[in-house]
Amino acid sequence: MSAPANFPGEPESSPAIAREFGLADHEWDRVLTTLSRKPSYAELGVISVMWSEHCSYKSSRIHLGRLPTTGPQVVQGPGENAGAVDIGDGFCAVFKMESHNHPSYIEPYQGAATGVGGILRDVFTMGARPVASLNSLRFGRPDHPKTPHLLKGVVAGIGGYGNCIGVPTVGGEVQFDASYDGNILVNAFTVGIAKTEELFFGVAEGVGNPIIYVGAKTGRDGIHGATMASAEFGDETESKLPTVQVGDPFMEKLLLEACLEIFKTDCLAGVQDMGAAGLTSSSVEMAARAGNGVELDLDAIPRRTKALSPYEMLLSESQERMLMVAKEGREQEVFDICAKWDLDASIVGRVTDTGRFVCKATPGYDPFDGTGTRDPVVVVDLPVDLLTDAAPKYDRPQRPRTERASIVSLTGDAPEDLGAEIVRLIGSPNIGSRSWIWRQYDHIVQDGTVIRPGDGDAAVIRVFCRDETGTREKYLAISVDCNARHVELDPFAGAAMAVAECTRNLVCVGAKPLGLTDCLNFGNPEVPEQMWRFSQAIDGLSAACRALGAPVVSGNVSLYNETDRRSILPTPTVATVGQLEDPSHRLGLGFVRDGDVIAHLGEPSRGVLGGSEWLVQRTGSVTGAPVGIDLDAEVALQHAMLELIGNRLLQSAHDISDGGIAICLAESCIAEGLGARVTLPPTDDAPAHALLFSEEPSRIIVSISPSDVGDVGEICRRYGVPFRKIGRVGGATLLIEDICDVPIEELAEAHAAALDFIVHEPS
């Protein structure tokens, strides 16, 4: 076949344009060699976007292979639109997390909103009805001039989209740190429920089958968004505004209902949403998974603006669009359902057996002109393989961070009034209440939220599983976590700690972990120290996922998170899904009854303050000796917890994490307004403040009815988990023997107002 025509008005491709599109010079050479000709402008756009870090995972792919992805409960591992785990009776939980970092920094409302829209589509594309969302957010330091605007915009955007479409946002996490000053993180997670045998996949099956475009019309928004997501930010970033998409949650609601209705008819062979790199990646990925080719007629693309070029149509990231492959002869059923939901649908191509991605368009033709003869010419003709499996893959050089040797054990100066210090810490933005945020999310729509934000270590939702035999209620727990400061100090242990805390959160509400999804947010992979962090973090995640029984079923990598050569902290965010055997096992984090015994499970603190919020506030930097993690101890702790909960021996459970045991106890008091009297477990010679604020992992504070204390101790002993009674629930203060005696009311007030000074609004 002759070389595709260069479309009138589009320039000749050149190394300079390739560079502008984000291709390295050696990658341009590789294009020339493979094609034995120069690509057309549109082809160059297609190649550069498919070879972008965002689509090709070129720097990360060789490392991702080390993650554990299998297990008896895994229904669908990585590689599809979302992963899935079995929840019994023929149903599965379908989930994924994805980043929308760069767009959210440029335009926080729309960037975050379309991030939510994108992850919802990934889930319902699989045939699952979305039942809950979470998010993980990172902003710059609380007093950075941009932080209020970014925080308000992102939260309003997440709420604006999720509330409107009617999927509850039931939890999340947020951290403020100077490393995110110029590069915030917005990671969105959604879980849905599907019948396992009715899952849908993104495959372009069946040569000759029609390809149907459904949903919003194509415009110029978001062109080259995937490439932007694969580049560093510089001064001119805000001029990238046109690459941010605009969300329409009502359109997505129509799309959701139409898709689920179409899926039931069994008239589709495959389906994929148009996310990053739009029409290009959705059609190419579907073709690749089926080992087929596709041919698109770009003249037929529904559009909302005049004079769109092939390049623009192929790379537009207009939101709320789907690509479906119908079984031949059943197109009308798709059209009828789309009409019911007021959605545009048109046939835009066919599945072929050529293994090539071919696009045709008529020069000078524009449906808006009404007339004009159609005489399409080939504008793109590329091997599918070149865009997928044969895309570049790099084993980038790594170098361990050098300053490691200089790390010393830091404990900071002891504060004089530890009670006042606890009040100050619990009223600070990284520790205090997030209610200003989650109150802007409808966290109870769909009538299934059993543990609401702030009430437990993880959210618990009730989901309805309906089939011909009736309706079953099942209970899932979900949690998202990462403390990047611990990853910075020790990427392996820090990443393992993220998995451990996330699964520990599930266990604390009474759920057994089933699977995990990740969002790996790192800096520039071409910097060897960054690549080393990434690789170490992968190994840490792998070790912890294996140990804790949480295989990775989906995920996303976001690299080049840096501005003006300043990298974010390495942030491998993980989200986990677990299941409660019985809803009556659920536990909140708050103490519930005066007189209950408070106990500490796990090895008592050694007073290591490295990476802790307290030390960061004291020193202004992420520093100190890493706290490390003993995965065997963590496994024992979680297994013991599941048995304790299964026997209904606990009244509350709260794991010790950010802010240390002091904050953990304070939060358990604030929840129901009950005080506590405790004595810290004795240790060698660590100072009191180090014991209070250390963030060493694998520790849980529980409360127990006095009559159950013996049984709890016995089970802990059997699992080899250190068990120590440290006090009782009661009184109106948090009294820590020899350390402090603080009124709960004072703690609660500081806790509630933690974000006020950023948002300048009363909570």
Place this chain on the structure above:
Amino acid sequence: MRDVLGADAWYVFHKRTSLGDADAVVIPGGFSYGDYLRAGAIAGFSPIVSAIRDFAGRGGPILGICNGFQILTEMGLLPGALTRNAHLRFECRDVYVRVESEGPFTDMGKGTILRLPIAHADGRYHTTERGLAELEQQGQIAFRYSTRRGGAPNGSNANPNGSVGDIAGVYNRERNVLGMMPHPERASEAILGNDDGLAIFQSLRRHLGFE
């Protein structure tokens, strides 16, 4: 309605023009047409609307919750309007309301205090001074926001959105149509931590003579 109350309930698609032989109509919450123009504005012109109007005219009980309340005011079946919350944010949390007036949905008695969740951006009830006086005179105020013990909010955030007269729900003059911003259906099961809202549906069931 079906799972908790055992009622024979069904959805009616907005493009339909008949309600079937329903005894009561519930217009639930949501974001009809995205609420892009104004909450409930477009839904007020849906094909099903004339059937709802007829049903109301015949004295049939209608409950509009959240967006349903907004739609009923846009349709003119209920007086007043719902505008942007005073603090301009969407807000989702539990509030307390006090029953102010008895009717088909509120036979639990005046002064009853219910804990119910809200989840809205446009819940600030507004009406003219004369309109407010008339509502009070006719006993059309169904619920007012209150403190936990039933006291008046007095400008505190016990009134979550700045509604005039702390109004959380109103009846039409005939008291067969009720609109309310809080969500009783999200507080009708113990597993969700709260079943205060069930009282409203049980009241309707008694009104219809099912018990």
